[in-house]
Amino acid sequence: MKELIKGNEALAEAAIIAGCRHYFGYPITPQNEITAYMAKRMPEVGGVFVQAESEVASINMVFGAAAAGVRVMTTTSSPGFSLMQEGVSYLAAAHLPCVLANIMRGGPGLGNIAGSQGDYFQAVKGGGHGDYRLIVLTPAYVQEMIDFTILAFDLADKYLIPVLILTDGIVGQMVEPAEFPKDYKPNFYDKSWALTGAKGRPKNVVRTLWLDDYGVENNNIKLQQKYARIKAEFVMYEEFMTEDAEVILVAYGTPARICKAITKKLRNEGYKVGTFRLQSAFPFPEYRLMELALEKHVKGFLVVEMSAGQMVEDVRLSVRDYKPVNFYGRMGGVLPEERKIIEYTLDMLKGKVEVN
């Protein structure tokens, strides 16, 4: 049965359903509901809630718990995720599974507490030091906060990788009907690599430091092989009325909802418009976007973001020069305007294509 629930709380309860019994957090708006929810809920389910003294501490608590082989999560918002970057790099280097969430707000700096998407580069291209990647899931609905969080724990355990839920503060704060899975049973993976006490078995090692000539390169090769495997096996996106679309709007999170509404509106007026919505930002749906670019009916793409233009770079890399890719974005927690998106879309439909 569907119930009215806030995005942040949906994410928190979904983690419990996924078997997460270890949560470490630190206050920051607009994700405080998750921390407060976990403080109340974890004792009820026999789990662990610890409020850290900073995000630097909470991400390293995640490192400790993940190394011990349990399902673990921390959540934060933009400035807090910046502070966590060192730990995120270490988690990735050590092949440790965990779930992180960044409920993005306006930046850079302290910015504001309005929903934003300025952290795409940080999430998808690195953020911390070294050659590493995270699996990045991008929910746009409260229902997806539930579904993607549960999926995130499975992906983390399957590939031994930190999985990031990346969404904007609007989705985090939004209250809408959603449903928790009824009979879901957590799919616990083998964790014989975990540090659980070596009595009676050979010792396990979780490490990120090698001082011999090729140790770090060998670990990097393992990481890159893993990322190649993930890219071959997993990607998520939603296509909305793209079958015969002449202009395809590309977005994720809240702007994708706006784009879908505009798509419906323009379709009613007879315009052939579609929306391509990212549900994972790494892996990025590059092959599907390339396929669409090669379709004769597609005149071009309009990327809409709540940033200066970050995801648009990946769209351009995917589409290459086959079709024009335009961009419209607002920064600092300001929503893209519907009339502007319509204006740019109609321009492209009329063949007025000036790539900005």
Added chain:
Amino acid sequence: MAINLKQIAGMEAAYVKGHRMCAGCGVAVFVRELFIASKTAGVDVVIANATGCLEVTSSVYPESAWKYPWLHVAFENAPAAISGVERAYYALKAKGKIKDDRKVKFVAIGGDGASFDIGLQSLSGALERGHNILYIAYDNEAYMNTGYQRSSATPLYADTTTAPFGKKIPGKTQTRKDLFAIAVAHGIPYAATVSIYHWNDLITKIQKALTVEGPTFILSLTPCIPGWNMPVGDAVSLAKAAVETGYWPLVEYENGVYKWSSANPKQLKPIEEFLASQKRFAKLLKNPELLEKFKQDVISNYEKYKKLCGVA
């Protein structure tokens, strides 16, 4: 530098109206008292403000409630930022680029989240390096700006959103971190605790903290209306009750010597006078066993400082 109420009542505040603090906020009262101290001591201040209630509500773009040079960086680094400002000032002075000889103190101010938790490393570094700074921790005993989460300054058994008082866990189960002792352990020349009701004691102490060369430290109890969940008009009277019940001993540490403030009570009032109007303690007040433990914690802290000050 003696002051009287008549003299300071007419003083123009350097922290001006129009800020967005809650009605009756204890921090606003503290900041006005800080500026009275600065003015009466004849020491100008440059302020670095950590992220928190005070920073957010006093600097809503494009306005500012501050009539002094004021800098905000992040949550965890006001002491580092003010260290940079202080070094730059003395470097410019050494080069002859700053010519006037007025007295300046470099002040960093943060709430308990910024001071006790995320910014403790930065605070320790600044105190240890010996900059000519005053660090002020305005302690409202939780993360009030983000929605009343517990901090390491939150008292035992208080109800907060991340340490809720429930059936399994009675609120916060740890005692308050003694930041005053931590500051003193850095071997700084001056440190003091203050309460906003005791304005004379407070202003005198801040005057000293501004005048003494080197790193100094002030810890202020500043009641929070929504976070303590209490009537709007109670901030000052609760700051008074905190001292009268021994919850908040007023002490000084000056060149290696602890001093007991004369504003401390001769006879302690029952702790309930401090707790009763605060809903964050509503469940504690209904639990005699925990209330007894709370009282013991308050008394042992009070006795500890009495002993350090050599008071019988």
